[in-house]
Amino acid sequence: xxxxxxxxxxxRINATVSxxxxxxxxxxxxxxxxxxxxxxxxxxxxxxxxxIKSQSITIYPEYNYTQDKGSVLVGYRASQSFExxxxxxxxxxxxxxxxxxxxxxxxxxxxxTPYVFDSATASNAARADAIANAKAKATHYxxxxxxxLSTVTTLDETTAPSPYPIMMATAKADSGVxxxxxxxxxxxxxxxxxxxxx
Numbered sequence: 001x002x003x004x005x006x007x008x009x010x011x012r013i014n015a016t017v018s019x020x021x022x023x024x025x026x027x028x029x030x031x032x033x034x035x036x037x038x039x040x041x042x043x044x045x046x047x048x049x050x051x052i053k054s055q056s057i058t059i060y061p062e063y064n065y066t067q068d069k070g071s072v073l074v075g076y077r078a079s080q081s082f083e084x085x086x087x088x089x090x091x092x093x094x095x096x097x098x099x100x101x102x103x104x105x106x107x108x109x110x111x112x113t114p115y116v117f118d119s120a121t122a123s124n125a126a127r128a129d130a131i132a133n134a135k136a137k138a139t140h141y142x143x144x145x146x147x148x149l150s151t152v153t154t155l156d157e158t159t160a161p162s163p164y165p166i167m168m169a170t171a172k173a174d175s176g177v178x179x180x181x182x183x184x185x186x187x188x189x190x191x192x193x194x195x196x197x198x
Contacts, residue, residue: 002129003188006122008114011092011180013084014055015099016108020075024059027078034106035080042084045095051085059173081110089114093178100178114182124189127157134193142197150196160188 017034021027042052059078063071075092086092092112100107116122142149 001188002126002131002133003186004122004129005186006116006119008040008116008182008185009087009089009114010087010117011089011095011182012111012113013086013092013099013147014081014113015084015111016079016081016110017103017106018029018077019106020062020077020080023063024076024078027076028059031080033084034103035100038082038099040053040105041098042095045096045098046088046091047084051087053083055081055157057081077140083139085117087117089180089182092180096178108189112180114180114185116187119187123189126187126189127133127191130157130189130191130196131193134191137150138193138195141158142195145197147197150198152193153196154159154192154194156192180192 015038017031017038019027019030019034021030039049039052043049043193057080062074062077065071065076084095086095092114096112097107099107138149
């Protein structure tokens with residue numbers, strides 16, 4: 001197995017606009033206004049529209065239950081959830097602050113997760129490390145057995161780049177500004193190699 005540690009270069013933000021209104025139309029209209037404000041804030045902070053994806057849009061009646069009256073309709077809740085990809089990880093805190101300000105009390109921040117957008121380079125480094133480890137171990141066994149390695153007969157690989165870090169990032173307020181700690185992510189490659197011996 002070969003493994004390398006890399007610093008995430010991208011941050012995924014999950015956010016939801018959720019409002020309640022007297023009618024489904026009123027709730028939907030308010031939610032749409034908040035969602036539009038969030039989109040505008042994202043655009044003004046350099047987030048490309050191709051990295052803004054709606055995950056769900058829902059409108060449903062909301063009830064309040066009491067022992068006296070049972071279920072009472074209190075209004076209609078309209079929600080829209082977004083997945084936002086911030087390619088400039090260092091700008092993630094600014095983006096979080098911008099959408100919180102744009103969405104106000106109608107917005108919920110569900111998660112902030114840093115990850116490596118393209119792990120190909122890290123996987124290549126981990127692969128080289130895995131092959132070196134496999135060859136070193138095989139050479140050692142060959143020496144112990146009094147034989148020499150010949151040609152490689154089979155090679156199987158299992159690549160395990162973690163799509164997310166083991167720990168999610170935390171958005172921390174420091175002097176009124178949100179800071180997203182990126183941490184590090186492990187990218188691992190495991191190989192099984194068989195050599196002929198002579």
